[in-house]
Amino acid sequence: MATETSKDSAQAEAMKILSQAGIEGVRVVSDTGKPVNSLGPEDILFERIKPKGDEKVFIQNIDDAPVCYTLEDFYATDGRTTINRLFRTYLDKHNLTATEAMHSAREMKRLLDDGTLLFSAVAKVATFQAAKLEDTNANERRETLFAYVDQINHLAQKTLQRPMPRIRDVGLNEGVAELKASAAPEELDYLIRSALATELVENRSFVGKLGQAVDWAVIAEDPATITALDIYISDILHNADVLRDMLGHQRDLASALITMICFANGEPIGEEPEELTIEHPAYTNIQLNRLIGSGKLPESKAILVDRVRRQLEGLSPLSKGDREEEREVFHGLLDKLIPDINIVGGPDMAEAVTARQSTIINKGGQKGMKEAAASVLPTLADPGRKAGYLLSLLESKLGVEVLGAEIDNHLDALLVGSPSVNHLVREKLPPNKKMAKVTSIFNQINKSALPDNRKEQLTTRIDELLATYIVDGKILDKIDKSDRPLHVRAFMLVSLVQPEMLPKGKASNLAREIIVNHLKRPNFEADLVSQIPDPKDQANTLRKFHEQLHRCGFFG
Template identity: 30%
Template sequence: MFGKGSSSYEVQSRRDGRWQIEGAFTDQEAALSCARSQLAGGGVEEVKVVKFRTLAGLSLETVILNKKVPVGVKKALVLGGSAEGAPFCRTLDDLYGFESRVVIGRLLRPFLDAQRLTPTELLHSWPAYRKLEEQGALLGAAVHAVARHHGDLHGIAVPDRVRVLRGLVVSASSRARDFLAERKRLPGFDDRDLDATSRRIDAVVGEGGHDTLFLSLLTLHLAEGGTLPGKLEQLLVLMHNAEPRHLALFDGVAADVVGSADTLKELLGEQPSLAMGLCALADALHGRDPEPGGLLGAPPSSALTRLCDLAIRERAPLSRIVLIDRLRQALAGDQPLDRRDPKTEGALLRTITERLTGADGRLLGGAAMSKALDRRMLRHRQTVLRDQGMHDIADRLSMR
C-alpha cells in the first residue's frame, strides 16, 4: 500500500573511541564488503552498517551489521601500508605492471613476508592466491583501499571502482589457475638456455603472451630459493649475462624482493643504527666502498652489492628506483637515525646527505629525496626548540 520506498546504506567505523563515516552506498552487499574490508584493514575498534529506508514519508534506520574487534586475541593480518600511487588499472597488463606491483607489495607486505612471496609470484601463482583468500577479508581490504584512493583522486564512485578491480583480480587468479592446470603441457624453464625457453614459449602462446608465461614459469623456478634473499640470489645468477628481453623481467622481480623492508634490512647486514644502514645503502648505490672510521656497521651482503652494481650499470633500473625509494621512505619516517643518541640527529643527517650525493654533485632521488631530508631536518629543529621550551617558535617553523 505504501510502496517499496528507497534504501541507502552507511558504513561507520570507530577509531580511538570516535565514530566516523567510511562511505555511503545504495547496494547492501557493497556496504557489507566495505565494512569487512575496514575490519581487515586494521586500526578500527568497531564497524557498523546502517540501513536507511524512506517509506511513506518516514525515515527508518536499522543496524544490519555491528562488529567489534576482539581484544586480547591473536589478530589477523592487516594491510601493511597505503594505496598511495596506485595506478588506474584497466587491463590485466596494468595489474601486472611495475607500479601496480609496488602498491600490492606495500598493501600486502605482512602477508607476502610471512609467505616469503613477491608480488609477481602472488599474481602468477594459484596456490599463493589460495593462501591469500584464507586470510579472510585481507584481499577485499586491499581492493577497497585502492578503490578509495582512486575515488579521492579521480572523483569516481568507489563501489563501481571496487567492481572493476575485483573483476581484474578474478581474471588474474583464473589465469594463474589455468596455468597450474596446463603446466605439464607447457614448456619448461631452462635457466641455462633462456633463449631456447623463450622460443618454446613464443611457439605456444606467441610473442604477445611471452612475458606472462615466462614469469609464471619463473615463479616455479624461484620456489626453490625459499627465502626472499634466496630468491634474489637466483635472480642475480639469471641476470648476470641475460639479454635485454629477459633482464627487464628479472629486474622487475628483483625490485619486488627489495621492496620488502625486512628483506632489505637482512641484505644490509648488521647495522647499529638507521643512519648507518642508510649510509651503507647510499654507498652501494654509488658504487663506493664503505668509508673507514667506525661510522658504518657490517658491509652489505654480496647480493645487495651485486644488485646495486647492476643498477649503476643501468641493467637494473627498476631495482634502483625501489632502493632509492626505500631510502626516501626511511628518511620521511619517524624512526630516529640513532636510537642510542637522538641528540646526534642533526650531525647524522648531514652525513647521510653527503653519502647520498654523488661525485657529480647530484643527490640520489633528486627533488623527492631533498624534500625528505628537509622535512627530517625541520622535525629535528622543532624537537631541539621544544626541548628548550620554545614551543611557539617550533610551531611557527612548520608554517614556513
Template identity: 30%
Template sequence: MFGKGSTSYEVQSRREGRWNIQGAFTDQEASLSCARSLLAAGGVEEVKVIKYRTLAGLSLETVILHKKAPEVKSKPLMLGGTAEGAPVCRTLEDLRGFESRVVIGRLLRVFLDRLRITPTELLHSWPHFRKLDEQGALLSAAIHATARHHADLHGTVVATRVKELRRLVDAAAAEARDFLAERKNLPAFNAQDLDDTSRRIDLAVGEEAHDTLFLSLLTLHLVEGGTLAGKLDLLLDLIDDDTSPRHLILLDGVMADALGSADTLKELLGPQPSLFMGLCALVDALYGRDPDPVVPQPTVALSRVCDLTLRGRAPLCRIVLIDRLRQTLLTDQPLDRRDAKAEGALIQDLTQRLKGPDDQPLGGAPVAKALERRMVRHRQAILREQGMHHIADQLSGA
C-alpha cells in the same frame, strides 16, 4: 617366576603431519618431562610418551601420555600501507605492471613477507591466490583501499571501481589456476639458457603471451630460493653480460619486487651498527663508490644489484632502492639509537654523502624533502626539550 623384565619409554612428536622420535628413556618422569617441554616450546602439533615393557618374551606397548598442542588463533592480517600511487588498472597487463605491483607490495606486505613471496609470484600462482583468499577480508580490504584512492584522485565511483578491480583479480587468479592445470604440457624453465626457454614459449603460446608464461615458469624456479633474499640470489644467477634486454626487463621487475620488502633489504645490507651506517652503505653502493673502511659493507647480492643499476641494466631496482631510502628517512627511527643527540650532525653528514658528482642529491627532490622533514623533526624535539612548544609547532608549518 618370570623375572622383572625391562621397561623403557619413547617420546614422539608430530610436526607438519609427520611423527618423529625425540628420545628414549629408562625413567618415566624424565620421558614425561621431555614431552611437556616439547609442548611448551612450541613448534609441535602433538606429543606421545609410549611405555615399552618386555616380559616373558612378550613386548607390551602402552601410551601413557598423548597431548595436542593448543590451537593458537592467529590474528587476522592487516593492510601494510596505503594505496597511494595506485594506477587505474583496466587490463591484466596493467594489474601485473610495475606500478601496480609496488602498491600490491605495500598493501599486502605482511601477507607477502609471511609467505616469503613477491607480488609477481602472487599474481602468477594459484596456490598463493588461494592462501590470500583464506585470509578473510584482506584481499577485499586491499581492493576497497585502492578503489577509494581512485575515487579521491579521479572522482570514480567506489562501488564501480571495486567491481572492476575484483574482475581483474579474478581473471588473474583464473589464469594462474589454468597454468597450474596445464603446466605439464608447457615448456620447462631452462635456467641455464633463457633464450632457449623463450624460443619454446613463443612456439607454444606466441610472442604476445610470452611474458606471462615466462614469469609463471620463473615463479616455479624461485621456489628453490626459499627466502626473498634467496630468490634474489637465484635471479642474479640468471643474469650475465649476454642476457638479452627482453629478459633483463622481466628479471629486473621481479628483483625490484623482492627489494620492496624492508626486512629483505635489511638482510641484504648485513649487520649495521646503526640506521645511519646502513643508509651510508646503501648510498655508497648505489653510487658505486670505493668501500669506506668506517662503514660495514653490504652483502655481495646487494652490491651486484647496485652494479646492475649503475650500468642501466636494472632501472626498476634503482627506483625501489631509492624509494626505500626516502621512506626510511621519513620514519621516526633515530639515525643512531646509541646517541640521540648526534641526530643533527648525522643528518648533515648524510646530506653530503647523498650528493653525487653533479652536487645533486641521490633521488632528487623527494629524498631532499625527506631529509628536510627529518631535520625539522629534530629541531622540534630540541625546542620541546627546552619547553618552547609554541615555537616548535610554528616550525612544523614553516
C-alpha cells in the same frame, strides 16, 4: 649445518634443528660437493618447512594508491609497490612476492580463499582511487578492481593449460628461447614472469629467492628476461630481512641509509675479491651491486632509494647519540643524497630531507617546514647543490602546497643577489670549472617546474654573471694568446662554448665571436694544423675540430 653418515640419522638431526627457535626450515642433501646454489631436486633427500603460525594477518595501512587504468598497471612498478606494502605481513608469512602471487595459480587461489583479506585491500585501494577519479564512487571502483583481480586469476590459471619450459631443467636462456619461439609477442613478457614464478615460488626463503634471481640476472642474455628479473628482485627488496642481510651490521640508521644509497648507486660495498666465486659469502651482494651499477636493474635501484626516503621521513633517530650527533650524521647523509645539482630520489627525496630537518630542529607545521628548508641550505654550501635541492623541492607536494614563495625567495638570494660569479661560487676553482658549475644551474633551471617568465628572469641573470666574469677576468684574452699554437687556442675556445660549459647567450657569444673571426681567416684550416708535423695527426685534428664545431651549433 650438520653432517651424518645415513639418511635416517640425517633426517632425525634435521628435525631436531627444525624444533629450535628461529629456524624456518631444514633440508637434507647428498654430499655431492656441489655449491648450495647449484643443488638440483635429485640432490635433496628430505625437506621440511616449519608451519607458519595461525596468527591473524591484516592488511597494512597505506596513505595513497595509484589509479589502475589497465590490467598491466597491476604488474607495473607503482601497482606492485602498493600490493607489496598492503600485503606485507601476508607475503612475509608465506615467503612470497607480489609478482609471484599474481603469476602462480596456486598462490592466487590461496589468496582468494583467505576470507576478507583481499576484500579489505580492494576496499582500501578503491577509496583512494575513487577520490582521484570523476564520475565514480568507492563502491563502483571496488567492483572494477575485483574484475581486474578475476582477470589476474584467469591469466594465472590459463598458463597451466599451456606447455611451459621448466627453467631448472632446460636452463634460463634456453627456457626463454622456447617461450619466444612459441608465444605471441604480446604475451611473452607475462610468460617469462610466469616461468620465473614457477621456480621462485618453490623457494620459501626471501634470501634464497634473491640469490636465485641474481644468479639468473648474471647469465641472462635477453633484455626482456633482465626486465622480468628486475621486477622480482625489486619485489624481494621489500622484505626487511633481505635488506638487513644485504646491509650487514650498521652502527645506526644513518649508516644503514648511506650504505643503501651506495648500493643503489652501484658503489662497491667493502673490498671485493680479485676473482669472485659463488662460494664467496658476499657473492649475491656483490653481483647485485654490480648489476645495479651497470644500469640493468632500474626498478631495484628505485626500491632502495624509496626505502631511504621512507626511513628519512620516519621518526626513528638517525644516530644513537644526542641531538648534535643527529645533526652531524644528517649532514653526512646529505653529502650522499645531494652530491651535486641532481638530488638522489628527486622531489620526493627533497621533501623527505626537509621533513627530517624539521624533526632535527624540533619545529613542526608549515612554519617548521619553512624554517627547515631555510636551515638545510647553509649545510649544502655548494651553489649547485643548493639550486638542485630548491628546484627539486619546488616539484614536491610540500613545495607546491606550502613552500613556493619561500623557494622563490631562496632562489633570488642565491642567484639574483650574487653580485658576481666569484660570490656565487666561492671555492677556489679554475675558471672552466666555475663556469661549468654556474652553467649547470642555468640548465637545471630550464628543466625545472618554474614558470617560463621566472626561468627567463633567472637564466638571464646567470648569463649576465657569466658574461661579466669572462670580461672582467680577461678569460678570452688569456686563451687566445698569439704566442700559443692556433690549434690549441681553437680547441680551448670551442670547449668554452660547449653546452655544459656556457649556455647560449651573452657569455657564449663573446667566445663565439672570436671563433667566427678565426674561421673567416684565409687559409684558416691550413694555419690550424701548421704546427702539427704528422699529416695523419693533422687530418685527425681537423676532423675533431669540425666535430666540436658541429656539437656547438656552428653549422646549424
